[in-house]
Amino acid sequence: MAKKKSLQKLTLSTKKEKDLKNQTWEMNHARITYAIDCLVTRDGIMPPIAVIAQEAGLSRQTVYEHLQSFNKSELYKNQIEAYRMLESQILAKLAGMALSGDVKAAKVFLTSIEEKRAPIETKSPNYIQINNNLKVDQLTFMNLPEVIQQKISALVQEGISYKTENQKLI
Structure with missing residues (x-):
């Protein structure tokens, strides 16, 4: 029973820490976004991180880390999905x-x-796969010399004809 209560407290503690972390992330995101908006509107250019940090009241390290990783955050992805609903x-x-x-x-x-x-x-892949280890897409094919392109085309056409003829015999 004591272990169960201990586990519940640990789970509750972890959830509170995650909630606090999420709230901190959202506040930092709002402050950084607002600072960038104000500075770009005022100055007409993207400000350096130090200026954003000063305007947002955050450390340069916090702003730098946020800008490097915000688009990978689940909270950011949730915000984007909310906008997509509109x-x-x-x-x-x-x-x-x-x-x-x-x-x-x-x-x-x-x-x-x-x-x-x-x-x-x-969305559909546009390539030829040979023996599960070679994929030739259209761009690669078009960059091959014309002689090679013609040989490949002839081989593929020959294979298609051969398969079609053998299916008729069956």
């Missing part, structure tokens, strides 16, 4: 503005839609 509403408003004659909104809307379409088309 995408459809924003696109709907842009579409409405575009249909009302706002040319800039139409351009942003169409660009956004096109960007969303592009990754879907490029």
